[in-house]
Amino acid sequence: MKSKAVSLVTNNPIKKKSVWSQFVRQWDTQIMIIPGIICVFIFSYAPMYGVLMAFKNYDLFKGFSASPWVGIKQFETFFHAPEFSYVLRNTLCISMLKLLIGFPAPIILALMLNEVRFMAFKRIIQTVTYLPHFLSWVIVSGFVVSMLATDNGSLNMLLQEVHLIQEPINWLSVPSYFWTILISTNVWKDVGFASIVYLAAIAGIDPQLFEAASIDGAGRFRQIFVITIPSILPVIIIFMILAIGNILNAGFDDILLLARNPILRNVSDVIDTYVYRVGVMNSRYSYATAVGLFKSLISVALLTFANRLARRSGNSLW
Amino acid sequence: MLKRKKFIVFTVFVLCMTLIISGCSKNNTAKEQQSTASQTASESSTAATSEVFQLGSEPLDLTFYGNYDWMTVDPWGIDPGTQWIKENMKVNITPIQSGGAAEQKFSTMVASDNYPNIMLLERGSNIEKLRQAGKLFALDDYLDKYPNLKKYAGEATLNMLRSPDGKLYQFPNWYTNKPTGNAGYAINTKIYKSLGSPKLETFDDLYDYLKLVKEKYPKVVPLEVDDKARGLEMMMSGFGVLPNNIYIRAFQDGNQMTDMFKNPVYKQFLTFGSKLFREKLITQDALTQTSDQVKEKLNSGRVAVFAGTDMVEYIRDARIKIRSVDPEADYQAIWPLHAEGVNRDQVFTSAYNTLGWNVNVITTSTKDPEKAFALMDWLTGPDGQRTLWWGPQGTYYDDTTADGAPIMNDKWNSTSEEEKNKQKLGTWDYWGNTGYVDPAKGAINNSMPEEKKDWMTTVLNDVVWKTSADITQFVNLTPDPTSEEGQVIQAVNDLYEQYFGKIIYAKSDAEVGNLLDDASQAASKVGYDKYLKFVTDKWQENVTKMKQ
Structure with a gap:
């Protein structure tokens, strides 16, 4: 990328002119960009000095500058905390599961919806699947908790009616069920909304390709694999990279609200809930920042790595 | 090369600007902090010389903040009492x-050095930090000029509220000289009668009764224990030990605080609790449900026995709901249950301390702290409390007794409960004077005909307050969360919650013992001893303070 830009500049006759005169030449375009740059600077870069808090022992009452520097003590505390191993494991496992199951789900839904020829039905399905996205996690967790309750919970009632189980099962207190409940709730909530972008990408495919394929004797399934998927692959890859950059965001509100039972903490506590519970709730802001910073560093590394891989396919972010 | 250099220069410039901007803002607040702190000292020394402030002589405008997630403070003037104060006292x-995010709101106030005039919050580390930063006004100079607080709270209680510098900064809310509380047991009388009203005094009686309920009414929850199984923790009272020991995560033994996980009574209690849960006599959702789910079960009459720390409030609402559907259905509070061999008069489900619930502080953002104190002192006195709870004289009462309790008139008797609830009587009492309000409510209730007597007041007087223990010696035991002990107790709290759940779900009585041993080991690994030493010292400090 960079070498390309340099070669462009060297061939340009205005090369010798100063930055300022270049700026004046393009003043109309530049004026449109400046507010954006200022916003990014104020809201994304300026607050970043706050990460220094991770290396201090921040005292709310003394203020930022008066709090003493403690080096990497906060990080050491985190690495030696008894929770460290399972918090890290849960963060990685839950986000991996969300990626493995939550990422392909909307693509599959989009492919399936695309094959539906009865428009009214397609629209209804689309509306029904994307509505849950607009419900807050507080409401969704309320549904889930009461659906899975042992006392008058609909799932237990259903399973008992069809004689699959004798006694009601206490779904939300068995650690081994928790990840399944969490992931499926997540998929249910977001699958419809996430599929919109893939449906849009599919709609943009030239219909002649399908016609040509069907003339060549390709069936419905064959068309999906040789036309639809390759055509939306760039979109999939970009979203894949973004998802990998988010990999340590295993979730926050969903876990906090569904894992009310402390017995689940060994499988439910992820970095974000840990930061909230131990750091923010106890005003240990330096500790919270250090743990948060640790998470961000790993995320950046993963994103860079994912982008490297994607560059080979020619669809990288940068 | 030139390009790259320019880029570096630009980056350095950006970083410098960031640091300068951030540095400037912090310096400013630090300076301000210093100036206000010195101001505090000078103002409090001059305060004593001025004249007594008469409320209403000039307008008084204040801001008020309650540091609780759940708290929504109603607008001033919404109820007849504050409306009258607004109009007549300016x-x-x-x-x-x-x-909904009190912790964050409080942090923002501290970070921006922008405080409301009066804050209502828990006693403890936040107040001590505010005091150390010089953000609070001391109240000592006003105590004699405005006599109500000193008279009703008493010197002993005020001494317990004093800060390490010997001054009083905290204005208590619902301070008391008599038992208070809300916790206890209630039974569904319709189910109870239909099962032949068996004796219900000991835990063995309870166990037999719950089994009977489960057999005869499979759709009913035999024992409901509220969300997070708080009612179950309360049931430890039946073994003759205060549930308070669980809340401070240490058991009193002589004059030492000891490892809770090694306590034999605690083990006995958990073994019983685990047995009830294992045999499905306790709601299986005990640790997952929300309080709304609990209320739904109570309100539809699907609970046979309820144990809860807020029993009185839950049952008051539930009674109204179920009786409107089925006139025969009802809940009734019962005398707390106990284990074999424990004296029924030694069972305390509730606990109170003379300091009350929480405290108000006057921050240095207040222009004239004396006026703010004068207002709070008037509000906590009989005139203020009466106005807050029953409106101004001439609406619901025309006269008062010698103690200052209102003598209710016909309008009070003819106004429906619903109408009174709508008026939000008492909503603004954040300076609660239990010693005045409770007897006054009791007197009003006693003067009512039997069918109009308030259920809640009767239950409180007859059962709950008789089974409430004084735990004033155990106040202020919570360490600052950023201190070493604070980090220990946070870890112990986590362990407690996890092991409490595991033990309740234990498959056998033997497993309960093993889990307790594990918990004890895990706790000592995170430094439990340091915390135990801390609470022992703090507690003994309280004991000596109270003897003075």
Whole structure:
């Protein structure tokens, strides 16, 4: 990328002119960009000095500058905390599961919806699947908790009616069920909304390709694999990279609200809930920042790595 | 090369600007902090010389903030009492809301050095930090000029509220000289009668009764224990030990605080609790449900026995609901249950301390702290409390008794409960004077005909307050969360919650013992001893303070 830009500049006759005169030449375009740059600077870069808090022992009452520097003590505390191993494991496992199951789900839904020829039905399905996205996690967790309750919970009632189980099962207190409940709730909530972008990408495919394929004797399934998927692959890859950059965001509100039972903490506590519970709730802001910073560093590394891989396919972010 | 250099220069420039901007803002607040702190000292020394402030002589405008997630402070003037105060005393209070995130709101106030005039919050480390930063006004100079607080709270209680520098900064809310509380047991009388009203005094009786309920009414929850199984923790009272020991995560033994996980009574209690849960006599959702789910079960009459720390409030609402559907259905509070061999008069489900619930502080953002104190002192006195709870004289009462309790008139008797609830009587009492309000409510209740007597007041007087223990010696035991002990107790709290759940779900009585051993080991690994030493010292400090 960079070498390309340099070669462009060297061939340009205005090369010798100063930055300022270049700026004046393009003043109309530049004026449109400046507010954006200022916003990014104020809201994304300026607050970043706050990460220094991770290396201090921040005292709310003394203020930022008066709090003493403690080096990497906060990080050491985190690495030696008894929770460290399972918090890290849960963060990685839950986000991996969300990626493995939550990422392909909307693509599959989009492919399936695309094959539906009865428009009214397609629209209804689309509306029904994307509505849950607009419900807050507080409401969704309320549904889930009461659906899975042992006392008058609909799932237990259903399973008992069809004689699959004798006694009601206490779904939300068995650690081994928790990840399944969490992931499926997540998929249910977001699958419809996430599929919109893939449906849009599919709609943009030239219909002649399908016609040509069907003339060549390709069936419905064959068309999906040789036309639809390759055509939306760039979109999939970009979203894949973004998802990998988010990999340590295993979730926050969903876990906090569904894992009310402390017995689940060994499988439910992820970095974000840990930061909230131990750091923010106890005003240990330096500790919270250090743990948060640790998470961000790993995320950046993963994103860079994912982008490297994607560059080979020619669809990288940068 | 040139390009790259320019880029570096630009980056350095950006970084410098960031640091300068951030540095400037912090310096400013630090300076301000210093100036206000010195101001505090000078103002409090001059305060004693001025004249007594007469409420209403000039307008008084204050802001008020309650540091609780759940708290929404009603607008000043919404109820007849504050409306009268607003009109006749020229007092206006603007509420500041926590917006459901009190901890963050409080941090923002500290970071921006922008405080409301009066704050209502828990006693403890936040107040001590505010005091150390010089953000609070001391109240000592006003105590004799405005006599109500000193008279009703008493010197002993005020001494317990004093800060390490010997001054009083905290104005208590619902301070008391008599038992208070809300916890206890209630039974569904319709189910109870249909099962032949068996004896219900000991835990063995309870166990037999719950089994009977489960057999005869499979759709009913035999024993409901509230969300997070708080009612179950309360049931430890039946073994003759205060549930308070669980809340401070240490058991009293002589004059030492000891490892809770090694306590034999605690083990006995958990073995019983685990047995009830294992045999499905306790709601299986005990640790997952929300309080709304609990209320739904109570309100539809699907609970046979309820044990809860807020029993009185839950049952008051549930009674109204179920009786409107089925006139025969009802809940009734019962005398606390106990284990074999424990004296029924030694069972305390509730606990109270003379300091009350929480405290108000006057921050240095207040222009004239004396006026703010004068207002709070009037509000906590009989005139203020009566106005807050029953409106101004001439509406619901025309006269008062010698103690200052209102003598209710016909309008009070003819106004429906619903109408009174709508008027939000008492909503603004954040300076609660239990020693005045409770007897006054009791007197009003006693003067009513039997069918109009308030259920809640009767239950409180007859059962709950008789089974409430004084735990004033155990106040202020919570360490600052950023201190070493604070980090220990946070880890112990986590362990407690996890092991409490595991033990309740234990498959056998033997497993309960093993889990307790594990918990004890895990706790000592995170430094439990340091915390135990800390609470022992703090507690002994309280004991000596109270002897003075």
